[in-house]
Amino acid sequence: MFPKLTGILSLCLVACSSVQPGLTDSQIERTAEADSLISRLEQLAANNRIAFGHQDDVVYGHTWSPGTASGARSDVKDVCGSLPLVIGFDLGHIEIGDSLNLDGVAFSDIRREAIHHFQEGGIITMSWHPRNPLTGGTAWDNSDSTVVGEALAKNMLDSWHKRIAEFFLSLKTPDGTLVPVIFRPWHEMTGSWFWWGKELCTAEEYIQLYRSTFNAMHHEGVNNLVFAYSTGIEPADNDEFLARYPGDDIVSVVGFDYYQLGAENGISQSKVKYMSEMLRMGKLVCDVAKKHGKIAAICETGLEGVVDNQWWTKTLLPVTANLPLAYVLVWRNAHDMPEHFYAPWPGHSSQSDFITFFNNPKTVFLND
Numbered sequence: 356m357f358p359k360l361t362g363i364l365s366l367c368l369v370a371c372s373s374v375q376p377g378l379t380d381s382q383i384e385r386t387a388e389a390d391s392l393i394s395r396l397e398q399l400a401a402n403n404r405i406a407f408g409h410q411d412d413v414v415y416g417h418t419w420s421p422g423t424a425s426g427a428r429s430d431v432k433d434v435c436g437s438l439p440l441v442i443g444f445d446l447g448h449i450e451i452g453d454s455l456n457l458d459g460v461a462f463s464d465i466r467r468e469a470i471h472h473f474q475e476g477g478i479i480t481m482s483w484h485p486r487n488p489l490t491g492g493t494a495w496d497n498s499d500s501t502v503v504g505e506a507l508a509k510n511m512l513d514s515w516h517k518r519i520a521e522f523f524l525s526l527k528t529p530d531g532t533l534v535p536v537i538f539r540p541w542h543e544m545t546g547s548w549f550w551w552g553k554e555l556c557t558a559e560e561y562i563q564l565y566r567s568t569f570n571a572m573h574h575e576g577v578n579n580l581v582f583a584y585s586t587g588i589e590p591a592d593n594d595e596f597l598a599r600y601p602g603d604d605i606v607s608v609v610g611f612d613y614y615q616l617g618a619e620n621g622i623s624q625s626k627v628k629y630m631s632e633m634l635r636m637g638k639l640v641c642d643v644a645k646k647h648g649k650i651a652a653i654c655e656t657g658l659e660g661v662v663d664n665q666w667w668t669k670t671l672l673p674v675t676a677n678l679p680l681a682y683v684l685v686w687r688n689a690h691d692m693p694e695h696f697y698a699p700w701p702g703h704s705s706q707s708d709f710i711t712f713f714n715n716p717k718t719v720f721l722n723d
């Protein structure tokens with residue numbers, strides 16, 4: 356499918372092979388499928404539905420490893436009979452040319468499953484936990500606060516961008532249609548646990564970093580992306596949320612990541628805090644979305660080990676009930692860390708509550 360070109364400026368962009376800072380959303384080149392994905396997300400939110408998402412859903416699960424049953428299994432489907440509508444994958448380590456991502460999933464499996472899920476009517480989102488380009492450490496290596504400035508000044512991300520661009524362009528169905536992807540780079544920038552975090556770079560540097568990724572994708576002809584900007588829960592208000600916002604001209608989804616923390620003081624207390632912060636941030640992103648003509652979402656969430664049998668209907672559902680959020684994605688069910696899972700698996704104690712959540716008219720799964 357050829358990218359849709361709108362506006363004279365877009366035509367110039369093809370010739371110039373770079374995107375200028377002043378572009379408006381309508382002037383960006385995007386495939387018809389990426390535009391349809393945006394409309395679909397808008398419709399979900401407008402109809403007061405919410406798509407359910409799960410990270411790595413089809414590439415491994417609580418009791419099965421990557422490679423063993425990729426594409427043939429899903430913990431979520433084994434519990435409720437349907438795949439999630441949204442499946443998340445992570446591109447961490449693609450930048451260094453590895454064949455497996457940071458959690459041991461083959462990029463060839465991610466490619467195959469992303470294409471397949473799209474063909475089945477599903478939605479794909481991709482995050483990226485790239486290594487630290489200065490120290491060679493992980494995405495969580497926040498030991499050096501010059502990294503973003505250095506990476507930008509020395510064009511250290513050029514080869515990394517080329518590799519992710521190549522991957523996005525390889526997500527093609529047999530008829531040549533590029534799979535649209537909600538791409539969520541440089542996430543949780545309001546905290547300081549990643550090397551691109553708040554205390555490690557200025558707002559200007561962060562915005563330059565995000566825009567360099569956007570520009571690089573367009574330079575490489577990647578037009579199947581819908582960009583998401585997802586903070587933590589640090590922002591106290593819209594201004595703080597938008598302090599590092601890369602711009603209305605390039606972002607389509609505004610969201611946040613937040614988890615219910617372990618129950619140091621008892622599950623009921625952690626639930627109270629989680630629900631109040633989810634409601635506060637949910638309202639905040641919906642308000643920003645409304646004012647900026649964007650789509651609001653909960654890009655990452657969950658309660659590790661789902662140690663509350665009624666978490667789905669008594670915690671997650673109520674915080675999303677009255678908000679126009681397009682989707683909510685829970686994090687991965689690790690196969691090699693028994694307590695590290697965020698969706699139920701067959702036999703898990705929250706299974707029946709999850710089925711009630713699945714049957715609720717608000718939630719949307721692939722089979723809906």
Ligand code: BMA
Binds near residue numbers: 457458
């Ligand atoms: C984190 C954990 C890690 C994982 C990372 C990227 O939150 O799940 O184990 O490596 O996400 O998927």
